Amino acid sequence: MESSTEVLQKKMFKQSEFYVGLSLALSSSVFIGSSFIIKKLSLMRLSLKGSLRAGAGGFGYLKDWMWWLGFLTMAIGELANFGAYAFAPASLVTPLGALSVLVSAILASKFLKENLNIPGKLGCVLCIVGSTVMVIHAPKEEQMESMDEFVNKFRDPTFLNYILMVITVVFAILVYIGPRYGNRYVIVYVTLCSAIGSVTVMACKGLGLAIKDILYSSSVKSTTIWILLGLILTIAVCICVQMSYLNRVLDLFNTNVVTPIYYVIFTTMVITASAILFKEWQTMESQDIVGATCGFLVTIVAIFLLNSFKENSLQASKQNFNSIYFS
Amino acid sequence: MESSTEVLQKKMFKQSEFYVGLSLALSSSVFIGSSFIIKKLSLMRLSLKGSLRAGAGGFGYLKDWMWWLGFLTMAIGELANFGAYAFAPASLVTPLGALSVLVSAILASKFLKENLNIPGKLGCVLCIVGSTVMVIHAPKEEQMESMDEFVNKFRDPTFLNYILMVITVVFAILVYIGPRYGNRYVIVYVTLCSAIGSVTVMACKGLGLAIKDILYSSSVKSTTIWILLGLILTIAVCICVQMSYLNRVLDLFNTNVVTPIYYVIFTTMVITASAILFKEWQTMESQDIVGATCGFLVTIVAIFLLNSFKENSLQASKQNFNSIYFS
Numbered sequence: 215m216e217s218s219t220e221v222l223q224k225k226m227f228k229q230s231e232f233y234v235g236l237s238l239a240l241s242s243s244v245f246i247g248s249s250f251i252i253k254k255l256s257l258m259r260l261s262l263k264g265s266l267r268a269g270a271g272g273f274g275y276l277k278d279w280m281w282w283l284g285f286l287t288m289a290i291g292e293l294a295n296f297g298a299y300a301f302a303p304a305s306l307v308t309p310l311g312a313l314s315v316l317v318s319a320i321l322a323s324k325f326l327k328e329n330l331n332i333p334g335k336l337g338c339v340l341c342i343v344g345s346t347v348m349v350i351h352a353p354k355e356e357q358m359e360s361m362d363e364f365v366n367k368f369r370d371p372t373f374l375n376y377i378l379m380v381i382t383v384v385f386a387i388l389v390y391i392g393p394r395y396g397n398r399y400v401i402v403y404v405t406l407c408s409a410i411g412s413v414t415v416m417a418c419k420g421l422g423l424a425i426k427d428i429l430y431s432s433s434v435k436s437t438t439i440w441i442l443l444g445l446i447l448t449i450a451v452c453i454c455v456q457m458s459y460l461n462r463v464l465d466l467f468n469t470n471v472v473t474p475i476y477y478v479i480f481t482t483m484v485i486t487a488s489a490i491l492f493k494e495w496q497t498m499e500s501q502d503i504v505g506a507t508c509g510f511l512v513t514i515v516a517i518f519l520l521n522s523f524k525e526n527s528l529q530a531s532k533q534n535f536n537s538i539y540f541s
Numbered sequence: 542m543e544s545s546t547e548v549l550q551k552k553m554f555k556q557s558e559f560y561v562g563l564s565l566a567l568s569s570s571v572f573i574g575s576s577f578i579i580k581k582l583s584l585m586r587l588s589l590k591g592s593l594r595a596g597a598g599g600f601g602y603l604k605d606w607m608w609w610l611g612f613l614t615m616a617i618g619e620l621a622n623f624g625a626y627a628f629a630p631a632s633l634v635t636p637l638g639a640l641s642v643l644v645s646a647i648l649a650s651k652f653l654k655e656n657l658n659i660p661g662k663l664g665c666v667l668c669i670v671g672s673t674v675m676v677i678h679a680p681k682e683e684q685m686e687s688m689d690e691f692v693n694k695f696r697d698p699t700f701l702n703y704i705l706m707v708i709t710v711v712f713a714i715l716v717y718i719g720p721r722y723g724n725r726y727v728i729v730y731v732t733l734c735s736a737i738g739s740v741t742v743m744a745c746k747g748l749g750l751a752i753k754d755i756l757y758s759s760s761v762k763s764t765t766i767w768i769l770l771g772l773i774l775t776i777a778v779c780i781c782v783q784m785s786y787l788n789r790v791l792d793l794f795n796t797n798v799v800t801p802i803y804y805v806i807f808t809t810m811v812i813t814a815s816a817i818l819f820k821e822w823q824t825m826e827s828q829d830i831v832g833a834t835c836g837f838l839v840t841i842v843a844i845f846l847l848n849s850f851k852e853n854s855l856q857a858s859k860q861n862f863n864s865i866y867f868s
Contacts, residue, residue, distance in 0.1 A: 343835045508670045
């Protein structure tokens with residue numbers, strides 16, 4: 215039996231973990247937001263030089279120092295992001311990614327000469343406001359504390375169905391839909407990245423728990439090591455595929471078009487996956503569920519505003535954008 | 542001493558009062574939202590007929606049945622609104638007036654043939670989302686329960702200063718600013734209406750308390766009667782002035798321009814006045830203050846979106862609108 219002091223200490227420890235996770239999530243947004251712009255700058259420079267474009271399957275960007283700077287910035291951001299997932303609920307960390315769009319928009323208006331007009335400014339305000347509302351209503355304590363719990367959850371048939379669905383979607387896009395429609399519709403490869411991304415996030419949460427288990431316990435079970443290696447492998451493969459297709463999408467379409475769609479699809483998939491795996495929503499009060507949903511909706515509108523009313527530099531993207539939103 | 546059961550009962554009674562107030566506020570928004578459109582339709586009809594326009598000081602609208610229908614709808618809405626103020630905090634009821642803008646926008650797109658475009662639709666979503674967030678974070682219990690408390694608060698020097706400031710602003714506009722700039726800048730008479738409106742709201746809260754006092758107590762003090770009459774007189778005068786100048790503004794400028802500015806100025810003034818008089822914010826948790834502010838900001842953006850990106854029917858208003866927002 216725990217004494218009430220112990221329970222209180224545990225509660226406070228959990229709450230401080232939440233704020234560590236929150237700070238990591240916020241700083242990761244700054245890095246990831248900048249990385250988008252640095253990479254885009256690099257790809258624009260390369261396409262001016264006449265190298266084979268990433269969208270056409272070229273890998274010329276691998277020789278550019280600026281692309282690697284973008285890669286490094288993103289790596290730092292993703293590392294902070296990984297830390298955030300280890301300490302705070304996924305249903306909070308992923309939607310807060312919106313702030314990276316805010317950072318992107320401000321930097322894009324500065325370095326890519328993309329004009330931040332009135333709707334864009336309203337989007338900035340809403341992005342901050344929506345994120346604040348989400349933070350207020352996010353579950354403050356993690357539901358899952360050990361590796362064993364995590365492994366048990368993986369046997370949940372609903373989650374297995376989710377994984378099966380992801381695999382089906384990924385193969386359908388890679389084999390059939392991608393080659394036919396991938397260059398015309400931004401949503402194709404964005405869905406691919408999002409589906410794989412949601413698996414990455416779940417694996418990251420698991421990895422975080424495994425690392426915590428190893429750090430806090432005196433003896434390490436051999437299964438923990440195997441699971442650890444399995445998770446690292448999963449994450450590595452997922453990230454490689456994700457990165458490669460995200461580059462392709464970013465080169466084919468305007469950032470303004472890619473970002474809001476990626477945000478909505480990716481976040482929705484992560485929330486779905488973590489609702490199934492971690493049951494994060496089950497212990498929330500109905501008021502907080504409504505509040506968090508409202509915050510998410512505000513952020514979606516914010517990202518739409520931040521991106522959709524800009525003058526696009528590429529006419530091709532603009533047409534595509536019109537066909538997505540207005541038809 | 543009250544027993545814990547009595548305290549609990551009282552708490553539940555107060556909470557049910559909150560929901561009565563909330564329902565009244567919501568239904569009042571529907572009526573007031575419709576009344577705006579009906580009145581505008583009437584004034585448009587009259588200006589086509591060539592009657593002297595309200596903006597030029599004409600009172601031709603008093604002979605039009607449709608104007609009176611609009612008046613009736615507004616009266617019902619204001620009555621429900623008055624009831625709402627008696628049961629729920631002013632800091633909640635006033636911002637919820639945003640929903641009347643939502644109703645207005647939908648009806649305007651239907652009857653005034655004003656196109657509800659993509660920003661308008663986003664505005665509708667945000668309007669509902671922002672209001673929901675405000676309801677979640679609104680103080681659920683009234684701080685003031687009797688006439689005596691209300692009268693005592695009136696002796697608060699900060700509140701007397703507020704009233705003095707309102708009187709100064711009103712006279713400055715009536716005597717000096719109005720005749721010179723009133724026909725050119727929408728903000729002039731909107732500020733007048735808002736300043737007087739905030740006094741109306743405070744008087745309505747007082748009237749509600751006085752009526753409750755009379756209904757619940759066996760003997761009525763003579764001072765209560767005098768205060769009651771004083772409040773009714775104040776409300777009557779305030780509403781007449783408000784209505785007259787609101788008509789003038791609506792005839793001179795497009796609804797799209799008047800509504801968002803009126804909403805922001807009026808709500809801010811009511812929140813200020815009730816923060817001073819009722820100290821509604823003092824007992825709120827910091828989290829709820831942040832949440833309510835976020836909700837208010839979302840609603841402001843919503844109302845801006847609902848109104849500002851429409852194609853305006855009157856070129857004059859459009860120029861004026863441009864000079865307000867973009868200069």
